[in-house]
Amino acid sequence: MTIKFEVNGKQVEVEVEPRLTLADCLRHHLRLTGTHVGCEHGVCGACTVLVDSRAVRSCLMLAVQADGAKVVTVEGLSRDEGLTPLQTSFRKHHALQCGFCTPGMITTAHALLSEEPDCDADRVREVLSGNLCRCTGYISIVEAVLDARAAYKKAVP
Amino acid sequence: MKNTFIGASIERREDLRFLRGRGTYVDDLQVPGLLYAVILRSSVAHGRLRSVDASGALKIDGVHAVITAKDMTSKDYPSGVPIVPMRLQPLPEFQPYEQPVIAYEKVRYVGEPIAVVLASSVAVGEDALEQIQVKIEEMPAVATSQAASKNQSVLFEVTGTNRSLTFEARKGDADAAFKEAPYTRRERMRTGRHYGLTMEPRGVMAEWDVTNNKLTVSGAAKVPFANRRILAKQIGLPESAIEMIENDVGGGYGARGEFYPEDFLIPFAAMHVNRPVKWIEDRRENLMAMNHARETEADLEIACQRDGTIIALRGEVHTDMGAYMRTNGAVGARNAPQFVTGPYRVPHHKVDSHLWMTNKTPVGTYRGPGRFEGCFYMERLLDMVAADLNIDRIELRRRNLIGKAEHPYKLATAQPTNAHDQTDSGDYQATLDRCLKEFNYADVSKLGGKLIDGKYHGIGVSCFIEGGGAGPKESSRLEVNDDGTITVYMGTASVGQGVETIYAQIAADALEVPIERIRHVYHGSTGIVSDGYGAYHSRSVVMGGSAVLDAAEKFMALLRQAAGKRLGCAEAKVTLDVDRVGGDGITLPLKEFAGLTAEGAFLNHKHTYSYGTHAAHITVDARLGHIEIVDYVVVQDVGRAINPLTVRGQVIGSLVQGLGGAVLEDLKYDAQGQFLTGSLADYLLPTASDFPNLRCFVTEDHPSPTNPLGAKGAGEGGIVAAGGCMANAVANALQSFGVQPRDLPLSPSAVWQLVQDARNR
Numbered sequence: 082m083t084i085k086f087e088v089n090g091k092q093v094e095v096e097v098e099p100r101l102t103l104a105d106c107l108r109h110h111l112r113l114t115g116t117h118v119g120c121e122h123g124v125c126g127a128c129t130v131l132v133d134s135r136a137v138r139s140c141l142m143l144a145v146q147a148d149g150a151k152v153v154t155v156e157g158l159s160r161d162e163g164l165t166p167l168q169t170s171f172r173k174h175h176a177l178q179c180g181f182c183t184p185g186m187i188t189t190a191h192a193l194l195s196e197e198p199d200c201d202a203d204r205v206r207e208v209l210s211g212n213l214c215r216c217t218g219y220i221s222i223v224e225a226v227l228d229a230r231a232a233y234k235k236a237v238p
Numbered sequence: 239m240k241n242t243f244i245g246a247s248i249e250r251r252e253d254l255r256f257l258r259g260r261g262t263y264v265d266d267l268q269v270p271g272l273l274y275a276v277i278l279r280s281s282v283a284h285g286r287l288r289s290v291d292a293s294g295a296l297k298i299d300g301v302h303a304v305i306t307a308k309d310m311t312s313k314d315y316p317s318g319v320p321i322v323p324m325r326l327q328p329l330p331e332f333q334p335y336e337q338p339v340i341a342y343e344k345v346r347y348v349g350e351p352i353a354v355v356l357a358s359s360v361a362v363g364e365d366a367l368e369q370i371q372v373k374i375e376e377m378p379a380v381a382t383s384q385a386a387s388k389n390q391s392v393l394f395e396v397t398g399t400n401r402s403l404t405f406e407a408r409k410g411d412a413d414a415a416f417k418e419a420p421y422t423r424r425e426r427m428r429t430g431r432h433y434g435l436t437m438e439p440r441g442v443m444a445e446w447d448v449t450n451n452k453l454t455v456s457g458a459a460k461v462p463f464a465n466r467r468i469l470a471k472q473i474g475l476p477e478s479a480i481e482m483i484e485n486d487v488g489g490g491y492g493a494r495g496e497f498y499p500e501d502f503l504i505p506f507a508a509m510h511v512n513r514p515v516k517w518i519e520d521r522r523e524n525l526m527a528m529n530h531a532r533e534t535e536a537d538l539e540i541a542c543q544r545d546g547t548i549i550a551l552r553g554e555v556h557t558d559m560g561a562y563m564r565t566n567g568a569v570g571a572r573n574a575p576q577f578v579t580g581p582y583r584v585p586h587h588k589v590d591s592h593l594w595m596t597n598k599t600p601v602g603t604y605r606g607p608g609r610f611e612g613c614f615y616m617e618r619l620l621d622m623v624a625a626d627l628n629i630d631r632i633e634l635r636r637r638n639l640i641g642k643a644e645h646p647y648k649l650a651t652a653q654p655t656n657a658h659d660q661t662d663s664g665d666y667q668a669t670l671d672r673c674l675k676e677f678n679y680a681d682v683s684k685l686g687g688k689l690i691d692g693k694y695h696g697i698g699v700s701c702f703i704e705g706g707g708a709g710p711k712e713s714s715r716l717e718v719n720d721d722g723t724i725t726v727y728m729g730t731a732s733v734g735q736g737v738e739t740i741y742a743q744i745a746a747d748a749l750e751v752p753i754e755r756i757r758h759v760y761h762g763s764t765g766i767v768s769d770g771y772g773a774y775h776s777r778s779v780v781m782g783g784s785a786v787l788d789a790a791e792k793f794m795a796l797l798r799q800a801a802g803k804r805l806g807c808a809e810a811k812v813t814l815d816v817d818r819v820g821g822d823g824i825t826l827p828l829k830e831f832a833g834l835t836a837e838g839a840f841l842n843h844k845h846t847y848s849y850g851t852h853a854a855h856i857t858v859d860a861r862l863g864h865i866e867i868v869d870y871v872v873v874q875d876v877g878r879a880i881n882p883l884t885v886r887g888q889v890i891g892s893l894v895q896g897l898g899g900a901v902l903e904d905l906k907y908d909a910q911g912q913f914l915t916g917s918l919a920d921y922l923l924p925t926a927s928d929f930p931n932l933r934c935f936v937t938e939d940h941p942s943p944t945n946p947l948g949a950k951g952a953g954e955g956g957i958v959a960a961g962g963c964m965a966n967a968v969a970n971a972l973q974s975f976g977v978q979p980r981d982l983p984l985s986p987s988a989v990w991q992l993v994q995d996a997r998n999r
Contacts, residue, residue: 115259
């Protein structure tokens with residue numbers, strides 16, 4: 082069936098099987114390979130994208146459910162050649178090693194900080210506990226997210 | 239100009255692509271005409287494979303082929319089915335136990351490949367799996383090493399035994415020492431089954447160019463050159479006809495990048511149908527197909543003087559090897575008995591290590607192979623000895639740590655491979671002292687055993703050494719680009735640890751140029767240097783970094799030669815200043831020397847030994863068995879830190895993996911060999927909320943004499959001591975119950991059971 086939705090600010094129209102996940106649609110049909118698939122059962126969070134501004138596991142959502150929605154993937158967070166403040170903070174704190182979980186961490190943390198720019202360390206840990214990382218041990222990721230809060234506070238009118 | 243990029247916390251160049259979703263992992267590759275492979279795996283742990291009927295699957299639209307053992311007719315193998323040879327410790331004794339690339343007479347574990355479906359999409363391929371009829375005559379499964387030792391059901395009839403080998407770790411005369419010993423203690427202990435779960439599942443894409451007789455395999459990792467040698471022999475091509483390409487790699491930990499059955503099956507499939515073929519493992523497959531590790535049982539006895547001085551250690555270790563001897567499957571089972579003594583002076587040592595074949599996923603290395611297990615055994619024994627002899631447990635460790643002046647200290651030798659090893663340098667007392675100071679042990683230790691707000695406080699301390707820098711060789715090549723920048727080509731591989739940044743730091747320092755002049759660092763593919771070894775045994779900096787130094791020296795010699803001629807000056811007068819080559823007052827841009835290239839190498843057989851101490855302050859809820867970490871400190875001396883930011887990443891990252899093994903992770907089977915932990919909801923990994931209070935301190939007090947950088951492998955120290963430290967902390971917390979943890983992981987149910995058992999005694 083044909084679905085239409087917005088991805089990273091652009092309207093797309095895709096012909097999909099009803100059983101296709103949003104993750105596979107983004108990766109294989111739209112070639113947005115920044116969204117990673119790590120478990121396909123909703124535990125690891127690597128496939129997290131923003132659907133109408135909310136962090137969603139794209140492996141647990143069918144592409145057809147995205148019809149009419151606004152989807153933002155990790156590629157859509159930094160449009161130009163630079164890094165966003167959150168990405169800059171990840172780099173500064175060495176909050177990534179192999180980079181596979183990173184897109185999910187970035188999208189999840191972006192959704193959190195957009196809603197709650199004043200969140201504390203416990204809240205960051207609670208929200209990020211749905212995203213598995215096998216390299217970093219999480220300490221540096223939490224530091225990076227906390228350090229990026231200032232940028233989101235400024236952004237809120 | 240004199241650079242100091244080495245030692246600086248340089249932000250990683252890799253991050254720029256990873257943070258924006260621009261990395262390229264193997265599943266991100268797509269080529270015209272691509273077919274997708276899906277693998278039918280055995281649902282039976284042990285049985286005779288009677289028939290595989292794929293006719294139903296072939297009727298499905300979009301299914302192009304189904305490959306089974308019948309399609310393999312290699313003349314180099316008696317059955318026609320290629321075997322995956324062992325890469326490390328390839329002893330003749332192991333040969334009968336090596337894994338065929340696809341099951342043909344028997345299946346020996348749940349997850350063993352039986353058929354490969356090639357389809358127009360993964361979904362169609364998965365539909366087809368259900369239409370393949372497999373007849374397996376079930377046989378009694380061997381699900382534990384104890385069951386294996388009875389040899390009532392054997393996996394390999396040709397040998398008639400489930401024991402593939404016994405390693406013997408020896409030093410001095412342990413039996414004689416035990417006869418004289420005033421004090422001994424014997425304990426049985428066990429570690430759970432873990433694995434180096436990578437967040438990116440494995441994947442292979444193979445393209446066969448029939449016109450040019452060229453096979454290209456993407457998705458290589460860890461040891462691409464060794465894997466090319468294996469594949470070339472199996473598939474009947476010269477090595478020069480195969481190119482292994484390393485893409486971005488989503489984690490390694492020892493498990494990813496070894497040669498697995500799929501590393502043959504997918505290239506074979508591509509040649510079979512003359513189409514590019516890609517296979518991406520799903521998580522359930524990953525849990526049952528990637529190398530398992532760690533599951534050992536030990537029966538160890540320690541002998542000491544009354545003052546706590548260790549005299550001897552002896553006993554047995556039993557490793558559950560799973561169904562086949564895989565490429566590096568023997569490493570953990572050899573390391574556990576050989577390195578169980580860790581940083582301690584043990585004059586007499588006799589530990590046998592039995593390797594038992596079972597109907598479970600085969601084992602391979604996982605970060606700190608054998609060392610995590612051995613450290614747990616040793617550190618538990620030391621705390622029990624301290625209590626028995628009424629000696630402070632820190633003091634006991636002090637008395638037995640190998641002294642600064644005793645290096646190189648000879649460790650036990652493992653037979654039959656005659657594996658010798660020795661320490662390199664270090665002050666083990668100093669890292670212990672530093673750790674206790676940072677941890678505020680003098681005050682915090684007073685809380686040990688106290689019940690505060692319903693929770694028992696416990697303190698654990700463990701010391702470790704971490705072997706690194708495996709030889710025999712590593713290669714590096716530097717080349718001038720058309721724009722006058724320099725590219726570094728490496729024989730090592732990336733598993734996500736940041737080598738592109740680190741090699742750029744080393745190369746920039748060696749050439750005395752700004753780091754920006756090092757435009758790219760390529761690694762892990764077979765086409766870029768003449769010979770490479772890879773990423774394992776914490777060797778990338780020690781071996782690869784030292785190879786960069788050699789390549790840089792050769793590069794400068796060639797540049798001086800070429801520039802001397804062009805500039806008409808003595809070679810010694812030639813200088814490289816940023817992007818200009820000068821001599822006798824004249825300068826030329828470096829790009830005039832585009833194409834100038836120099837390959838260097840570093841050869842070494844001596845291992846590095848980084849070392850340090852862990853200290854944990856935990857609370858235990860005796861009613862729930864739940865453990866919380868209040869504070870955890872690791873001090874590790876790495877000889878020389880190239881990039882303190884990434885060293886810290888290695889220490890904390892490996893520590894959290896170790897804590898996972900200490901309290902969460904366990905791959906479970908039932909008595910029929912059915913796999914019970916086939917999802918991430920069953921195999922529990924640490925999450926961001928589990929261990930928030932971890933600190934690490936990296937020191938560089940004792941450079942390694944084994945390499946020109948003075949560096950020591952630093953990727954595994956965090957994991958090695960985590961099990962012993964946590965178990966000692968639990969014992970300390972629950973001392974009023976007399977609890978002595980002897981098994982890992984210390985899951986809530988396991989801790990609760992320890993408390994119940996203690997109450998019922």
